[in-house]
Amino acid sequence: MNYELGKTIEPYAQYRQRYNVASPVRFQEKELKRQGNLTKSEAEPQIPFLAHAIDEIKNQGTKAFYMLPDTGFQVQTQVDLLIENYKSGVPLSESLAQVHQDIHHFKIEYLVEQPVFAIPLEFAEYEGEKRLVGNFYNGKPLVDATSKEERHGVVKEMVKKVEDHLKDAKPGAGAMFISGNGWSGYEGIEYPDAQTYCYQVQKDGSIRSFTLKTDLNISQNEEVMRRLGVSSDAFSAEVDDKNRVKRLLRNGLFFDSKDDITTENIAKTLMQVKGINVAYKDSMGKARTFTEMFDLLKNPDPLLSIEDKQKKLTDVLDNYIEHRLGNFDTQTEEDIKIALGYTILSLMHEVRPSQKDKKMHEGIGYSASRSALVSLSPQNMLFELQQIGGCAGGGKKNKSIVDSLTPRIGNNMLDLNQEWFTCPKCSYKADGPIGNTCPGCNLTKEDYASEEGVIVCD
Numbered sequence: 001m002n003y004e005l006g007k008t009i010e011p012y013a014q015y016r017q018r019y020n021v022a023s024p025v026r027f028q029e030k031e032l033k034r035q036g037n038l039t040k041s042e043a044e045p046q047i048p049f050l051a052h053a054i055d056e057i058k059n060q061g062t063k064a065f066y067m068l069p070d071t072g073f074q075v076q077t078q079v080d081l082l083i084e085n086y087k088s089g090v091p092l093s094e095s096l097a098q099v100h101q102d103i104h105h106f107k108i109e110y111l112v113e114q115p116v117f118a119i120p121l122e123f124a125e126y127e128g129e130k131r132l133v134g135n136f137y138n139g140k141p142l143v144d145a146t147s148k149e150e151r152h153g154v155v156k157e158m159v160k161k162v163e164d165h166l167k168d169a170k171p172g173a174g175a176m177f178i179s180g181n182g183w184s185g186y187e188g189i190e191y192p193d194a195q196t197y198c199y200q201v202q203k204d205g206s207i208r209s210f211t212l213k214t215d216l217n218i219s220q221n222e223e224v225m226r227r228l229g230v231s232s233d234a235f236s237a238e239v240d241d242k243n244r245v246k247r248l249l250r251n252g253l254f255f256d257s258k259d260d261i262t263t264e265n266i267a268k269t270l271m272q273v274k275g276i277n278v279a280y281k282d283s284m285g286k287a288r289t290f291t292e293m294f295d296l297l298k299n300p301d302p303l304l305s306i307e308d309k310q311k312k313l314t315d316v317l318d319n320y321i322e323h324r325l326g327n328f329d330t331q332t333e334e335d336i337k338i339a340l341g342y343t344i345l346s347l348m349h350e351v352r353p354s355q356k357d358k359k360m361h362e363g364i365g366y367s368a369s370r371s372a373l374v375s376l377s378p379q380n381m382l383f384e385l386q387q388i389g390g391c392a393g394g395g396k397k398n399k400s401i402v403d404s405l406t407p408r409i410g411n412n413m414l415d416l417n418q419e420w421f422t423c424p425k426c427s428y429k430a431d432g433p434i435g436n437t438c439p440g441c442n443l444t445k446e447d448y449a450s451e452e453g454v455i456v457c458d
Contacts, residue, residue, distance in 0.1 A: 050320045054338050057378075063334070065378035066341030071385045073106050073344055079337045086325055096318050097140050099340070104134075106344065107310060108211075110385065111352045113282040115289070116296040118303035119197070119209035123167065132163040132207070151185040154246045161254070162199055166207065170257045174200030176266055177252025178225065180218045183242050193280055194221055196270065198263040210263055210300075212293060214270055215280035221248055223273050228253050228266065267293050283387070309350045317343045345381050 057063050067075050078099060085095045108117050121142060124133045131141040143163055146156040162175045180194045196212040216224065222235045225248070234251045255261045271277070271290040278287045296303060320339050324332045437444050 050316050050339060053342060054335055057338055062378050063338050065382045066338045068341050068344060075337050075341050078340060079333060083333055100314050101145055103314060107347060111348050112306060115213050115279045115293040117211040118300055118307060119211060120307050121207045121209050130167055149185050151246055154249045155179060158249055158252055165254045166199060166201060169201050171201050171203045172257030175252060175254045178221045178248055180221050180245055180248050183245050198266055212267055213280060216274055218244055218248060220273050224269050225251055227269050264297055306351050310347060313343050313347050345378060348381055348385060
């Protein structure tokens with residue numbers, strides 16, 4: 001039996017004092033029930049775990065790591081907007097839906113470097129209409145969650161066409177379109193890869209949808225669409241790069257059940273045009289193959305498992321944020337920032353095994369899937385996360401996209417010349433440029449990469 005905290009929960013500091021919780025422990029159900037203000041539900045005992053973790057983070061003096069500097073996920077901006085909306089009377093559910101969306105997009109771009117992403121979608125009633133909604137948007141329609149700025153609104157336009165086509169479609173019907181690399185519509189950011197979006201109605205009426213990631217260039221993607229049945233005339237006119245990107249988007253494929261088109265067939269066409277088995281190389285320089293793509297399409301359970309882990313962690317975060325806003329004090333804003341950064345690093349810990357697992361012994365972490373405290377090193381994980389951002393390519397430092405369909409976040413490579421730096425080896429803290437060598441232990445970025453097996457991007 002699981003429990004959640006009732007509305008009359010006492011402040012966590014009082015809880016710790018009352019039950020003498022002074023160090024990391026594995027909270028058991030019987031300990032939680034002793035509070036006397038727990039109600040039965042399907043939820044896990046969420047708030048005590050996260051509150052305890054945040055308390056320990058503050059005691060250890062490691063909260064700076066959870067601000068996630070130079071990673072593309074702007075914790076400060078996220079929480080500022082959340083607090084502002086809360087004080088302005090915006091329903092908390094709307095603000096949390098935006099946070100869910102941003103976490104989902106960050107996970108796709110940074111944490112799950114696979115050639116296939118699952119897109120959990122379904123048709124549901126939204127404000128009296130049948131709409132295509134995303135689970136990761138907390139029930140918000142996919143069209144509404146797609147920015148009108150992305151590629152001058154053409155991505156949003158195509159998502160609306162997909163929704164309209166699938167709304168009353170028979171099993172087997174579907175749609176696909178390609179968002180290529182290059183110009184994004186956002187200032188200072190170019191997409192480093194191509195993403196092919198595939199949607200198909202299943203026998204039970206559900207929507208099976210995936211994103212296929214490749215490094216095909218725009219000419220190759222135009223050839224993909226020709227082979228799938230789009231007229232060659234659609235791509236014959238000479239246009240500039242921006243309009244060529246938009247033209248590729250607009251020439252998607254909308255098919256009926258009789259057309260016998262599948263996501264697997266689309267993936268085969270991508271491979272045939274590429275001419276080799278490598279779909280692209282990930283941030284660590286590893287070749288991600290079409291064979292891997294086919295395997296994931298055949299057995300998407302690992303992709304769905306990632307979605308489940310994300311939901312458990314965001315459920316924990318939601319309950320904690322609601323709890324802290326309901327007990328607002330001078331520490332609320334700081335605590336929510338730590339909670340948000342902690343959630344991102346916990347998600348990274350769950351879905352992207354560290355290159356340095358054998359050294360992950362500092363600090364504490366929460367595993368929503370196991371309901372237990374686990375070890376993680378925030379400085380090591382932050383360093384790895386910054387490296388992922390650096391290798392992703394495109395864009396400018398500190399630029400990020402959190403409102404595109406499946407966003408491509410810009411270049412945020414860790415640089416020892418940056419304004420903020422904490423050495424991953426000796427924990428030396430610098431608040432200004434220090435060059436390529438840590439003053440505390442003389443570690444260079446290249447030496448650290450060599451010692452730990454991390455690839456440093458140029």
